[in-house]
Amino acid sequence: MQSSNNPESSEDSLDRRQLLQALGAGGAIAIAGCSGGDGGDGGSGDGSSGDGGSGTDGGDGGDGGSQSIQFLTMGVGDNIQQFFEENNAAFEEEYDVDVEFTSVTWDNARQTVNNRVDGGQAPDVSRWPARWIPQLVGKDALEPLDDMMDGEFGQKFSEGVAAGTMYNGSHYGVPWAASNKCLYYNKDVFETAGLDPENPSLDTWDDMLAAAQQIRDSDASVPALGLAGADAIETGSQYYHYHWSHGADLVNDEGLPVVNTDGAVDALSFYTDLHLEHGVTQSSPLSSTRQDIRQLFENGDLGMVIGHVYTGLNIDSAKESGDVDFDYGIVQVPEGPEGRYSLFTIDAITILSQSEHKDLARDLIRFYFDEERRFQYSQQKGFLPVVEAVGERPYFSDSKNWAPFVEASEYARARPKLSNFSQFNDRMVQAIQEALADQKTPQKALNDAQSDLEDAME
């Protein structure tokens, strides 16, 4: 009988003692979990640090290194980890210091930087998107680097690239990496749809729409165009190409929002019509992040997508391993009525004001901007070279994958540097979603966004 296994079955409810015991057990588990987590974090941090140079070379640093420098970066993936391991070790040996190298994921990046700055534990050197500069300058968290950028070192960069790390007339970082975008198309899909894969005629948005409609009406069993509409920061990044090329802007010269101009309405109308009226996109753009549509294209399941250089590199790699088998082409992002733009993003490497090793931090930056190192980095990471001399190397200018992106630098345009850009972008993404979901007309969605942004930026 069940009751015979239950000596306490006469108690028909939880009493206070039982509850406390249960909570106590839960608390013990939680504490164990927290301890484990801390250990894990610490281990992870150490692991990064170890990866970064405290492995075999850590002993050397420990023996001779009289000081250490904290180097924080983001998104160090498998393709670039070894680069940092080797170079941090080389720096440690050359300068007789310890490099405390930490990598965090992009999801946690902003919070990590803010927490460390606010907590007085800022790293000496840190790398992150240049669009965060205004916020950190506002906190007096960044060391101006005009002494470096106005001198011989600064001549490594083109004027446009160098300007990417300027704010209020000063350089608050050194351009670390850059990325821009082009339009990819699937040659096999184009051929199936009766389009010329070698001369795809994708110069304007209307050309792109016409090609997409032909794909939609053909036997090609894949969506013609990838459209990002998910609740993600990158939805804005994909859309702004349309916005700018229709003569619209995000903020005016005074930094005030101007998101609902006629051009902007035309741009958003075109963007949403691709899905709602023409039906040339993948199903449910509101579910799709930029990564989703890129992945679709890389799998060969999409006709066209706006993407980074690494989309092509990924496909080549997948083709080599036999995972996919299709040809692709790359053209410039289509032109709108008021021009052609390629969203340009710069990551900066900065020195934090709290650093007590600013000279050493400058040495670390100079070390990493050795031309060969920059070539190695761009090659492995799949980012555009920021150093002019590296970009001029045949490896980039003659490459089927790289050449269009080098050319796209001509059309580069960065997002505005606003201290609250994240909030600004979120509101724009909401407007895009409202229009894509057919909840509001593009005009209404942008009018509402303009109104909210004006309030937020008062």
Added chain:
Amino acid sequence: MSLAEEYTDTTDASRLERGLAYFQRNSRAYLLIAPTALFLLAVVGYPILETFRLSLYQSPADSNIETFVGLQHYAEIVTSDIFYQLLWQTGRWVVVGVAGKTVMGLLIAVHLKGDIRGRKFFRTAFLIPWGIPYAISAVVFRWIEHPQFGFLNAILLKLGLIEQGIGILGNPDIAWLGVVVADIWIGTPFMAIIFLAGLQSIPQELYEAAAIDGAERWHQFCYITLPQLKSVILIATLLSTIWTFVSFDTIWTMTGGGPLSTTATLVIHIYQVGLQNGNLGRGAAYSVVGFLFLFVFAIIYLRVYTRGGDEL
């Protein structure tokens, strides 16, 4: 001094004396719990007070300067449309999620209590969802529901029920359901194991006596199992309500609060306002509001529960 005053004084004095005497008698116990009490004050009390303090300040992302604004954040919150949308969405998320977990947990517990083949295996297996980190489970469900790559859509397409993938998490009308399903899957094992423990404490004789009296299984469930499980169900649902209310990982991983903020709850909004957009003061004010909601809910819930004479 009137008689009444004298009486009052006397009463106060005696109360004070009684209190002092009580404290002296238990001074050692108070001394022993003092370190723990101080620790709790530091790790629980201080953050709550600091959050409340922060909620009274304007704390922009791009400055270390905090400006005192009093209750301005609270006034703006309660007069904003988004607040009521968040309340509705949070309530919907909690009620449906907790109800789903409770019903599913009860069903599983009842079945696992029975003498079924492979009971040990099932008892272990059904704990797996709870053992997996929430974020990982959420990623799995996001993929299951993905319009292009998703398992769910693949099945529906194979069966010919749909012509193209449905973006559940991208549809403002049903996205929250897509997330709630994942939350129920994740949270059900906890409820089931609590209920199972409760079921095993019910004297078997009650069922035997009911069976002799001719009670059907359903009647046994309604008139024996549920009343006997009352205290367990109330505690489990209270805990589940609190956890579901403050749940972040599942929603954030699956939808980030979208599309169009239709899956955002108060907690998601707090993160977006306070940490993503760097408006710490407003985020803190939202946190205090959320804390008050939970606090009041817990008090009312426990009051209602203990009114009948039961105690925890």
